[in-house]
Amino acid sequence: MASPLDLDPRWRALTERGGVIDLGFDHPSDWPHAPREEAPFVKAGADQLASELCRTGDRRFLRASLSLPIRGAEDALGVALWAEVPQAVFYAYVDLLDGGPVPEDSLATLANDLTPVAMAGAPVHLAFGDGSERPAATLEGIAEISFDALLDLYEASGTLGRSALKPS
Incomplete structure (x- = not known):
């Protein structure tokens, strides 16, 4: 089925480049140390950053997956983001990773800037499902x-400049 966006030359240029490009953040925006990049773990004093968990000072973060459908398309943007969570939720998630029970769904705070969609600090709902995958994030008030x-x-x-999608 054809998408209404098929009429937009920028959309056609994006699909010719391979389609929607998912986004991922190495660390929360407020992480004050070097990025993790390819290292499995970064420790700076008491602060720690791993692929799914982060602790900086008395703040706790976990990695979550956000799926944002694109209006007029059958595609969705996937975002691997960080959410700041209460310590009880953080440690319940650590227990889950060690084989413990699945934490209850929780309200968190977006820890990456997704402007123009949402700014860091926006409310995020986290759903832990059956615990076999990264928590699913939903931005409050944003369905697509x-x-x-x-x-x-x-x-x-x-990730990509608009000029890269200009028709040739």
């Missing part, structure tokens, strides 16, 4: 994004 918001997000994150 426009193609222009996707392009703005790509530009803001340095």
